[in-house]
Amino acid sequence: MTKSVILTGLRANNDLTLGNYFGGMLPMIDMAKTRSEEFQINMFIPDLHSFTTPIDHSQLFEQVLQNAKLFVAAGLPINNDDINLYRQSFIPAHSELTWILDNFTGFGQMERMTQFKDKSAGASEVSVGLFNYPVLMAADILLYGAKYVPVGDDQTQHLEFTRDIAERVNTRFGALFVIPEPVKKQHEFFGKDQGLRIMDLVDPTKKMSKSDEFGKGVIFLNDEPDVAAKKIMSATTDDKANVTFDRVNQPGISNLLEIASLIRGKSIDETAKQFEGESRYGEFKKIVAEEVRVFLSEFQMRLASVDESEVLNKLESSEVRMNEQANATLLNVQQAVGLRKKA
Numbered sequence: 001m002t003k004s005v006i007l008t009g010l011r012a013n014n015d016l017t018l019g020n021y022f023g024g025m026l027p028m029i030d031m032a033k034t035r036s037e038e039f040q041i042n043m044f045i046p047d048l049h050s051f052t053t054p055i056d057h058s059q060l061f062e063q064v065l066q067n068a069k070l071f072v073a074a075g076l077p078i079n080n081d082d083i084n085l086y087r088q089s090f091i092p093a094h095s096e097l098t099w100i101l102d103n104f105t106g107f108g109q110m111e112r113m114t115q116f117k118d119k120s121a122g123a124s125e126v127s128v129g130l131f132n133y134p135v136l137m138a139a140d141i142l143l144y145g146a147k148y149v150p151v152g153d154d155q156t157q158h159l160e161f162t163r164d165i166a167e168r169v170n171t172r173f174g175a176l177f178v179i180p181e182p183v184k185k186q187h188e189f190f191g192k193d194q195g196l197r198i199m200d201l202v203d204p205t206k207k208m209s210k211s212d213e214f215g216k217g218v219i220f221l222n223d224e225p226d227v228a229a230k231k232i233m234s235a236t237t238d239d240k241a242n243v244t245f246d247r248v249n250q251p252g253i254s255n256l257l258e259i260a261s262l263i264r265g266k267s268i269d270e271t272a273k274q275f276e277g278e279s280r281y282g283e284f285k286k287i288v289a290e291e292v293r294v295f296l297s298e299f300q301m302r303l304a305s306v307d308e309s310e311v312l313n314k315l316e317s318s319e320v321r322m323n324e325q326a327n328a329t330l331l332n333v334q335q336a337v338g339l340r341k342k343a
Protein backbone atom coordinates (compact mmCIF):
# COMPACT_ATOMS: atom_id res chain seq x y z
CA MET A 1 0.00 0.00 0.00
CA THR A 2 1.33 3.41 -0.86
CA LYS A 3 0.82 6.15 1.66
CA SER A 4 -1.67 8.97 1.27
CA VAL A 5 -0.08 12.29 0.45
CA ILE A 6 -0.13 15.55 2.36
CA LEU A 7 0.98 18.38 0.13
CA THR A 8 1.72 22.01 0.68
CA GLY A 9 3.17 24.84 -1.38
CA LEU A 10 5.39 27.35 0.33
CA ARG A 11 5.57 30.57 -1.59
CA ALA A 12 9.03 31.94 -2.32
CA ASN A 13 9.37 35.15 -0.48
CA ASN A 14 12.41 37.01 0.68
CA ASP A 15 10.86 38.96 3.49
CA LEU A 16 9.10 36.53 5.75
CA THR A 17 7.77 37.90 9.00
CA LEU A 18 7.57 36.62 12.54
CA GLY A 19 3.90 35.99 11.75
CA ASN A 20 4.79 33.80 8.76
CA TYR A 21 7.29 31.94 10.90
CA PHE A 22 4.98 31.06 13.80
CA GLY A 23 1.74 31.00 11.85
CA GLY A 24 2.88 29.21 8.69
CA MET A 25 6.32 27.68 8.72
CA LEU A 26 6.46 26.14 12.19
CA PRO A 27 3.02 24.48 12.08
CA MET A 28 3.91 23.07 8.64
CA ILE A 29 7.21 21.70 9.90
CA ASP A 30 5.57 20.18 12.97
CA MET A 31 2.95 18.62 10.77
CA ALA A 32 5.63 17.16 8.50
CA LYS A 33 7.53 15.74 11.46
CA THR A 34 4.53 14.24 13.22
CA ARG A 35 2.71 12.84 10.20
CA SER A 36 5.58 11.53 8.09
CA GLU A 37 5.32 7.97 9.36
CA GLU A 38 1.76 7.66 8.20
CA PHE A 39 1.83 9.95 5.17
CA GLN A 40 4.08 10.96 2.33
CA ILE A 41 4.78 14.63 2.89
CA ASN A 42 5.25 16.89 -0.13
CA MET A 43 6.53 20.37 0.61
CA PHE A 44 7.38 22.38 -2.42
CA ILE A 45 8.24 25.86 -3.50
CA PRO A 46 5.89 26.99 -6.29
CA ASP A 47 8.50 28.94 -8.21
CA LEU A 48 6.36 29.07 -11.35
CA HIS A 49 3.59 30.68 -9.35
CA SER A 50 6.04 33.42 -8.40
CA PHE A 51 5.62 34.94 -11.84
CA THR A 52 2.11 36.03 -11.07
CA THR A 53 3.31 38.82 -8.80
CA PRO A 54 6.00 41.32 -9.74
CA ILE A 55 9.37 39.80 -8.93
CA ASP A 56 13.01 40.38 -9.62
CA HIS A 57 13.82 37.56 -12.02
CA SER A 58 17.54 37.97 -11.48
CA GLN A 59 16.99 37.02 -7.82
CA LEU A 60 14.39 34.29 -8.16
CA PHE A 61 16.66 31.27 -8.32
CA GLU A 62 18.64 32.29 -5.23
CA GLN A 63 15.51 33.30 -3.41
CA VAL A 64 13.98 29.88 -3.89
CA LEU A 65 17.13 28.29 -2.51
CA GLN A 66 17.12 30.72 0.39
CA ASN A 67 13.56 29.74 1.19
CA ALA A 68 14.47 26.08 1.26
CA LYS A 69 17.28 26.99 3.68
CA LEU A 70 14.88 28.94 5.87
CA PHE A 71 12.77 25.84 6.29
CA VAL A 72 15.78 23.80 7.23
CA ALA A 73 16.91 26.47 9.70
CA ALA A 74 13.42 26.40 11.18
CA GLY A 75 13.76 22.68 11.82
CA LEU A 76 12.54 20.82 8.75
CA PRO A 77 14.38 17.48 8.80
CA ILE A 78 16.18 16.80 5.54
CA ASN A 79 17.28 13.29 6.40
CA ASN A 80 13.73 11.94 6.37
CA ASP A 81 12.85 10.27 3.07
CA ASP A 82 9.14 10.54 3.72
CA ILE A 83 9.43 14.32 3.63
CA ASN A 84 10.00 15.61 0.12
CA LEU A 85 11.23 19.14 -0.45
CA TYR A 86 11.23 20.27 -4.06
CA ARG A 87 10.93 23.08 -6.56
CA GLN A 88 7.87 23.08 -8.77
CA SER A 89 9.67 24.06 -11.97
CA PHE A 90 12.06 21.12 -11.61
CA ILE A 91 9.17 18.80 -12.32
CA PRO A 92 8.07 19.71 -15.84
CA ALA A 93 4.89 17.62 -15.51
CA HIS A 94 3.35 20.51 -13.53
CA SER A 95 3.37 22.71 -16.62
CA GLU A 96 2.26 19.96 -18.95
CA LEU A 97 -0.67 18.91 -16.85
CA THR A 98 -1.68 22.54 -16.47
CA TRP A 99 -2.01 22.90 -20.22
CA ILE A 100 -4.11 19.77 -20.48
CA LEU A 101 -6.37 20.81 -17.59
CA ASP A 102 -6.74 24.27 -19.14
CA ASN A 103 -8.68 22.69 -21.93
CA PHE A 104 -11.22 21.15 -19.57
CA THR A 105 -11.67 24.34 -17.59
CA GLY A 106 -14.33 26.92 -18.32
CA PHE A 107 -13.40 30.56 -18.73
CA GLY A 108 -16.46 31.57 -16.73
CA GLN A 109 -15.49 29.50 -13.72
CA MET A 110 -12.01 30.98 -13.71
CA GLU A 111 -13.32 34.51 -13.99
CA ARG A 112 -15.22 34.00 -10.77
CA MET A 113 -12.13 33.16 -8.70
CA THR A 114 -12.09 35.66 -5.85
CA GLN A 115 -8.34 35.93 -5.68
CA PHE A 116 -8.13 36.64 -9.38
CA LYS A 117 -10.80 39.29 -9.10
CA ASP A 118 -9.06 40.91 -6.14
CA LYS A 119 -5.60 40.85 -7.66
CA SER A 120 -6.67 42.01 -11.10
CA ALA A 121 -9.04 44.74 -9.94
CA GLY A 122 -7.58 48.11 -10.87
CA ALA A 123 -4.38 46.57 -12.27
CA SER A 124 -3.24 48.18 -15.49
CA GLU A 125 -2.10 44.87 -16.95
CA VAL A 126 -3.43 41.47 -16.04
CA SER A 127 -1.50 38.44 -17.24
CA VAL A 128 -2.90 35.15 -18.44
CA GLY A 129 -0.60 33.62 -15.82
CA LEU A 130 -2.51 35.27 -13.00
CA PHE A 131 -5.75 34.09 -14.52
CA ASN A 132 -4.44 30.56 -14.90
CA TYR A 133 -2.85 30.36 -11.44
CA PRO A 134 -5.51 28.03 -9.96
CA VAL A 135 -5.10 25.50 -12.77
CA LEU A 136 -1.38 25.23 -12.07
CA MET A 137 -2.24 24.83 -8.40
CA ALA A 138 -4.65 22.02 -9.30
CA ALA A 139 -1.87 20.31 -11.26
CA ASP A 140 0.47 20.68 -8.25
CA ILE A 141 -2.01 18.76 -6.15
CA LEU A 142 -3.37 16.19 -8.60
CA LEU A 143 -0.03 14.96 -9.95
CA TYR A 144 0.74 13.36 -6.60
CA GLY A 145 -2.77 12.28 -5.71
CA ALA A 146 -2.66 14.45 -2.62
CA LYS A 147 -5.55 13.91 -0.26
CA TYR A 148 -4.72 16.53 2.33
CA VAL A 149 -3.70 20.07 1.48
CA PRO A 150 -3.57 22.59 4.31
CA VAL A 151 -4.76 25.89 2.90
CA GLY A 152 -5.48 29.29 4.33
CA ASP A 153 -8.79 31.00 3.74
CA ASP A 154 -7.48 32.75 0.65
CA GLN A 155 -6.82 29.38 -1.01
CA THR A 156 -9.95 27.40 -0.18
CA GLN A 157 -11.66 28.37 -3.40
CA HIS A 158 -8.67 27.07 -5.35
CA LEU A 159 -8.90 23.78 -3.51
CA GLU A 160 -12.59 23.51 -4.35
CA PHE A 161 -11.69 24.25 -7.94
CA THR A 162 -9.11 21.44 -7.84
CA ARG A 163 -11.75 18.98 -6.67
CA ASP A 164 -14.06 20.21 -9.34
CA ILE A 165 -11.70 19.83 -12.28
CA ALA A 166 -10.53 16.44 -10.99
CA GLU A 167 -14.09 15.19 -10.80
CA ARG A 168 -14.91 16.55 -14.23
CA VAL A 169 -11.91 14.86 -15.83
CA ASN A 170 -12.53 11.61 -13.93
CA THR A 171 -16.15 11.54 -15.06
CA ARG A 172 -15.13 11.96 -18.61
CA PHE A 173 -11.99 9.79 -18.79
CA GLY A 174 -12.12 7.35 -15.88
CA ALA A 175 -10.49 7.47 -12.46
CA LEU A 176 -7.32 9.38 -13.28
CA PHE A 177 -7.10 11.55 -10.19
CA VAL A 178 -7.42 11.16 -6.45
CA ILE A 179 -9.94 13.76 -5.31
CA PRO A 180 -8.56 15.84 -2.44
CA GLU A 181 -10.71 16.01 0.68
CA PRO A 182 -13.18 18.89 0.85
CA VAL A 183 -12.21 22.01 2.77
CA LYS A 184 -14.23 21.05 5.85
CA LYS A 185 -12.40 17.74 6.13
CA GLN A 186 -9.08 19.52 5.65
CA HIS A 187 -9.89 21.74 8.57
CA GLU A 188 -10.84 18.75 10.69
CA PHE A 189 -7.64 17.01 9.75
CA PHE A 190 -5.27 19.90 10.35
CA GLY A 191 -7.15 21.64 13.14
CA LYS A 192 -8.27 24.91 11.70
CA ASP A 193 -8.20 27.32 14.53
CA GLN A 194 -4.92 27.19 16.32
CA GLY A 195 -5.69 30.69 17.50
CA LEU A 196 -2.40 31.76 16.14
CA ARG A 197 -2.41 35.38 15.19
CA ILE A 198 0.50 37.69 15.42
CA MET A 199 -0.77 41.20 14.93
CA ASP A 200 0.85 44.35 13.65
CA LEU A 201 2.83 46.15 16.35
CA VAL A 202 1.62 49.60 15.37
CA ASP A 203 -1.98 48.62 14.69
CA PRO A 204 -2.61 45.50 16.77
CA THR A 205 -6.11 45.10 15.34
CA LYS A 206 -4.72 43.94 12.00
CA LYS A 207 -2.61 40.93 11.17
CA MET A 208 1.15 41.34 10.94
CA SER A 209 1.75 41.40 7.21
CA LYS A 210 4.77 42.16 5.11
CA SER A 211 2.75 44.56 3.00
CA ASP A 212 2.72 47.04 5.86
CA GLU A 213 3.83 50.34 4.39
CA PHE A 214 6.67 51.24 6.69
CA GLY A 215 7.63 47.97 8.30
CA LYS A 216 7.50 49.53 11.77
CA GLY A 217 4.74 47.25 12.91
CA VAL A 218 6.31 44.19 11.36
CA ILE A 219 9.22 42.04 12.45
CA PHE A 220 11.01 40.38 9.57
CA LEU A 221 13.10 37.27 10.05
CA ASN A 222 16.02 39.14 8.54
CA ASP A 223 15.64 42.25 10.69
CA GLU A 224 18.70 43.28 12.65
CA PRO A 225 17.92 41.85 16.10
CA ASP A 226 18.45 45.27 17.71
CA VAL A 227 16.09 46.92 15.25
CA ALA A 228 13.46 44.29 15.98
CA ALA A 229 13.86 44.89 19.71
CA LYS A 230 13.27 48.60 19.15
CA LYS A 231 10.07 47.81 17.24
CA ILE A 232 8.83 45.89 20.26
CA MET A 233 9.74 48.79 22.55
CA SER A 234 7.65 51.16 20.46
CA ALA A 235 4.70 48.80 19.98
CA THR A 236 1.29 50.36 20.53
CA THR A 237 -0.22 49.52 23.92
CA ASP A 238 -2.99 51.16 25.97
CA ASP A 239 -3.48 53.15 29.15
CA LYS A 240 -4.76 50.36 31.37
CA ALA A 241 -1.43 49.83 33.13
CA ASN A 242 -2.09 46.14 33.50
CA VAL A 243 -0.42 43.29 31.61
CA THR A 244 -3.34 40.97 30.86
CA PHE A 245 -4.30 38.83 27.91
CA ASP A 246 -7.43 40.45 26.53
CA ARG A 247 -7.53 40.70 22.77
CA VAL A 248 -10.57 42.95 22.69
CA ASN A 249 -9.64 45.57 25.22
CA GLN A 250 -5.86 45.27 25.19
CA PRO A 251 -4.88 44.10 21.73
CA GLY A 252 -1.34 45.50 21.84
CA ILE A 253 -0.41 43.95 25.18
CA SER A 254 -2.08 40.68 24.20
CA ASN A 255 -0.06 40.58 21.02
CA LEU A 256 3.20 40.98 22.93
CA LEU A 257 2.14 38.20 25.28
CA GLU A 258 1.39 36.04 22.26
CA ILE A 259 4.79 36.74 20.72
CA ALA A 260 6.60 35.95 23.97
CA SER A 261 4.62 32.72 24.37
CA LEU A 262 5.42 31.56 20.88
CA ILE A 263 9.10 32.25 21.27
CA ARG A 264 9.14 30.44 24.60
CA GLY A 265 7.00 27.60 23.29
CA LYS A 266 4.73 28.06 26.32
CA SER A 267 1.03 28.66 26.67
CA ILE A 268 -0.29 32.21 26.84
CA ASP A 269 -1.69 31.52 30.29
CA GLU A 270 1.71 30.56 31.57
CA THR A 271 3.34 33.64 30.07
CA ALA A 272 0.58 35.93 31.29
CA LYS A 273 0.95 34.55 34.79
CA GLN A 274 4.55 35.71 34.96
CA PHE A 275 3.44 39.30 34.39
CA GLU A 276 0.41 39.28 36.64
CA GLY A 277 0.22 42.55 38.54
CA GLU A 278 2.82 44.22 36.31
CA SER A 279 1.73 47.80 35.63
CA ARG A 280 4.91 49.11 34.01
CA TYR A 281 4.60 48.43 30.29
CA GLY A 282 8.20 49.56 29.78
CA GLU A 283 9.48 46.74 31.96
CA PHE A 284 7.25 44.19 30.27
CA LYS A 285 8.30 45.35 26.82
CA LYS A 286 11.97 45.21 27.75
CA ILE A 287 11.65 41.53 28.54
CA VAL A 288 9.75 40.72 25.35
CA ALA A 289 12.12 42.84 23.26
CA GLU A 290 15.10 40.97 24.65
CA GLU A 291 13.51 37.60 23.93
CA VAL A 292 12.77 38.67 20.36
CA ARG A 293 16.33 39.91 19.97
CA VAL A 294 17.80 36.63 21.18
CA PHE A 295 15.36 34.58 19.10
CA LEU A 296 16.25 36.43 15.90
CA SER A 297 19.98 36.37 16.43
CA GLU A 298 19.89 32.64 17.13
CA PHE A 299 17.67 31.98 14.12
CA GLN A 300 19.90 34.04 11.87
CA MET A 301 22.93 32.19 13.13
CA ARG A 302 21.28 28.85 12.42
CA LEU A 303 20.34 30.03 8.96
CA ALA A 304 23.89 31.13 8.23
CA SER A 305 25.18 27.72 9.22
CA VAL A 306 22.77 25.71 7.08
CA ASP A 307 24.88 23.74 4.64
CA GLU A 308 23.80 24.82 1.17
CA SER A 309 25.08 21.69 -0.53
CA GLU A 310 23.05 19.52 1.84
CA VAL A 311 19.93 21.49 0.99
CA LEU A 312 20.66 21.19 -2.72
CA ASN A 313 21.14 17.45 -2.34
CA LYS A 314 17.82 17.19 -0.57
CA LEU A 315 16.07 19.19 -3.29
CA GLU A 316 17.65 17.16 -6.05
CA SER A 317 16.91 13.77 -4.55
CA SER A 318 13.31 14.74 -3.85
CA GLU A 319 12.99 16.05 -7.38
CA VAL A 320 14.10 12.73 -8.85
CA ARG A 321 11.44 10.93 -6.85
CA MET A 322 8.78 13.53 -7.58
CA ASN A 323 9.47 13.39 -11.30
CA GLU A 324 8.82 9.66 -11.21
CA GLN A 325 5.52 10.05 -9.40
CA ALA A 326 4.35 13.04 -11.41
CA ASN A 327 5.30 11.49 -14.73
CA ALA A 328 3.35 8.36 -13.90
CA THR A 329 0.19 10.41 -13.33
CA LEU A 330 0.88 12.51 -16.40
CA LEU A 331 1.29 9.43 -18.57
CA ASN A 332 -2.12 8.12 -17.44
CA VAL A 333 -3.65 11.44 -18.40
CA GLN A 334 -1.81 11.59 -21.71
CA GLN A 335 -3.06 8.10 -22.55
CA ALA A 336 -6.62 8.96 -21.56
CA VAL A 337 -6.75 12.11 -23.69
CA GLY A 338 -5.14 10.44 -26.71
CA LEU A 339 -1.65 11.89 -26.61
CA ARG A 340 -0.01 8.55 -25.87
CA LYS A 341 -0.82 5.03 -26.89
CA LYS A 342 -2.90 3.23 -24.31
CA ALA A 343 -0.98 0.62 -22.37
Ligand code: TRP
Binds near residue numbers: 008009010149150151
Ligand atom coordinates in the same frame (compact mmCIF):
# COMPACT_ATOMS: atom_id res chain seq x y z
N1 TRP B 1 -1.31 29.31 -3.86
C1 TRP B 1 -0.62 29.00 -2.64
C2 TRP B 1 -0.41 30.26 -1.83
O1 TRP B 1 -0.53 31.34 -2.36
C3 TRP B 1 0.69 28.34 -2.92
C4 TRP B 1 0.48 27.07 -3.68
C5 TRP B 1 0.77 26.83 -4.97
C6 TRP B 1 -0.09 25.89 -3.16
N2 TRP B 1 0.44 25.58 -5.31
C7 TRP B 1 -0.10 24.97 -4.23
C8 TRP B 1 -0.58 25.54 -1.91
C9 TRP B 1 -0.62 23.69 -4.06
C10 TRP B 1 -1.09 24.25 -1.74
C11 TRP B 1 -1.12 23.35 -2.82
O2 TRP B 1 -0.11 30.18 -0.66
